[in-house]
Amino acid sequence: MNTILTTIFIVTCITAILATLLTISNKTIGNYGEVTLTINDDKEYIVQGGNTLLDTLRAESIFIPSACGGKGSCGYCKARVLEGGGPVLATEKPLLSKEELDSNVRLTCQCKVKQNIKIEIPEELFNVKEYAVYIEKIEQLTSTIKLLRFNFGDEEISFKPGQYVQLKAPAYEGNEEEVYRAYSIASSVNDTHAVELLIGYTGGIATTYVHHHLREGDQAHVNGPYGDFYYHEDDGGPIILAGAGTGMAPIMSILQYMADNDIKRKAIFFFGARTVDDLFLLDKLKMLEEKLYDFKFIPTLSREESQEWKGEKGRVTIAIDKYVEKGGNYTAYLCGSPQMIDSIVEALLKKEIPLEKIYYDKF
Amino acid sequence: MIEVNPIIIIFAAIFTSNMIFSNFLGMCSFIAVSKEIPTAIGLGISVTMVMTVTTILNYIIYWTVLVRFNLEYLMFIIFILIIAAFVQLLEMVLERYLPTLYYSLGIFLPLITVNCAILGISLFMVTRQYNFMQTLGYAVGSGIGWLLAITAMAGIRSRLNEKSIPEGLRGTPITLIITGIMALAFVGFSGMVQIQ
Incomplete structure (x- = not known):
């Protein structure tokens, strides 16, 4: 009994002493004081130094996308650090491309604010x-x-x-x-x-x-x-929309926007699924077909065996090949898996749609 | 307890009982950070420093607290706690005052915490019943020995860079083979002094 009590006492004492010591040194050695954070050359914030850039920005209610919560594994929280970011850390290098390294892009969850720092982030992030x-x-x-x-x-x-x-x-x-x-x-x-x-x-x-x-x-x-995947008011030519599964989401938003604003553009939506059971929101799409100026919904089923299915079969690229005219002045919006998008982009390039008019969101 | 002069222990810890070549302790950072000489020296110095300071702290705590209260069995957990806390402290100091070294050590600085050579020294000092001066000599010597080993390995590896090595042996395997050969060379020093 005595041994247990002394053990607990001694371990607690030693841990407490070490913890106090570390807290004190964190407050003194780890205290970088107040530093100035300049964003896009016009907004200045006085912030407490010592934290990561991501946390510092979050404290100022500026949110940078980060899926992993600052562990340095997702690579979403990138931003350009123009001054005062220190050297690129080993934990960032695997997630930054050569171009990004050259243009001072850093992972904000790894880069610490220790001195006056200047960064550049897209203006939309303030929203x-x-x-x-x-x-x-x-x-x-x-x-x-x-x-x-x-x-x-x-x-x-x-x-x-x-x-x-x-x-x-x-x-x-x-x-x-x-x-x-x-x-x-x-x-x-x-x-x-x-x-x-x-x-x-x-x-x-x-x-x-x-x-x-x-x-x-x-x-x-x-x-x-x-996100930079959104509807663009460009030359007003016809629109190709393509998606599979939950990739329908941004396309629904785009279609509703077109309906709400009565945008008179021809639109065609290729939706990839396996069977009839994988189709959804059909009534809403039907409503949009009636409401929109010229909109066609083309579900394409890859695994449907039933004879009752009268629609398109096979991969989305086959349907695209069938409905899209070569050289038409199209703008395309794609949302789906990387493999699917790569194959659709390839099919669209064959139809002579320039790459800069193909917007996509890979997930 | 054996009666050996601390100065002799320093030499023995560097050559005859080198942490890496005779005990194979502290291998992970030895292999991972031995690619470039400057970084290797930086880590070697940090390890030597951590080793010396933590061993002294552990010596004091062991003999004044643990032995007095018959709690020798706690030494593993207490030693690790002390080492971890000290590395944290060292990290803060380096980040503030020597950022270049801090950045070049990167992730391996916190990994000193789990460098088994450091815990090994503290445990050997207990099993071999060293007195304070012997412990100090042993810690400093082992640190220098580790620094010497990693610097030598970094030198060899930087020369290996442009040599053609069979694909399956590149990186860690060839490093382990070289470590083995170097260990054989260090056997040549054995028998000069006995410290255990």
Whole structure:
């Protein structure tokens, strides 16, 4: 008994002494005082030095996309550090390309603010906020895809059709780490007090949280909007939209934007799925077909055996080959898996659509 | 306890009982950071410093606290705690005052915490019942021995860069083979002095 007590006492004492020592030195040696953070040469912030750039920016309510929560594994939190960032760390190098290294791009979760620092971030990021939301509605669309409507209460979000938000998956039973995952907004930009996301179950941390733990009425956290994949008011030529699975989300937002603003452009939406059971939101698409100026929805099924299916079969690229005219003045918006996008881009290039008019979002 | 002059222990720890070549301790950072001489020397000096200071601290705590309260069995956990805390402290100091060295050591600085050579010294000092001066000599000597070994290895590896090595042996395997050959060479020093 005595041994146990002395053990506890001695270990506690030693740990306490060491902890105090470290806290004191963190306050003295690790204290870099107040430094100036200059963003895009015009905004200046006086911040406490010593933290990572990502945390420092977050404290100033500037959110940079980061899926891993600052562990240096996702590589999303990139920003240009013009002055005062110190040398690039070994933990950043694997996630930065040669061009990025040359143009002073850093991972903000690794780069520490220790002196006056100058950075450059896209102007849109000032628009990004973190929202406390609640789940207004959950709808099971297919066996694996759910539509979730997150209500922002009194707050408003302003985004461009096609952009995405990040959903925070907190620690839950079986998952200890907090992560952020990106989901494209499927709802209209006019719907400023809520966003609708399509979330497919993959067994990952965030999709397990959404599919097995979230219920209607629950609280959640969303930040955004992010992304450079959005509808462009360009020359007004016809539009090709293509997606598969939850890749329908940004395209729905683009279509609703076109409907809301009565944009008179020809649009054609190729949607890839396996069977009839994998199709969803058909009534909404039908409504859009009636409402829009000239819109056609072309579901393409790769594994449908039934004779009743009268639509397109096979891969999306086959349907594109059939419906898209060579040399037409198209603009394309693609959202899907990297393999799918690569094959569609290839098919579109064959139709002489220039690469700069093909916008895509790989996930 | 054996009666050996601390000065002799320093030499013995560098040559006859080198941490790397006779005990094969502290191998992970030895292999990972021995690519360039400057970084290797930086890590070697840090290891020597951590080794010396933590061994002294561990010596004091072991003999004044653990032995007095009959808690010798706690030495593993206490030694690791002391080492971890000291490395944290060293990291803060380097980050503030020697950023160049801090950045070139990168991830290997916190990894000194789990460098088994450092824990090894503290444990050997207990099993061999060294007195304070002997412990100090042993820690300093082992640190210098480790520094010598990693610097030599970095020198050899920087010369290997342009040589053609069979693909399956590149990197870690060839380093281990060279370590083995160097260890054989260090056997030549054995028998000069006995410290254990």
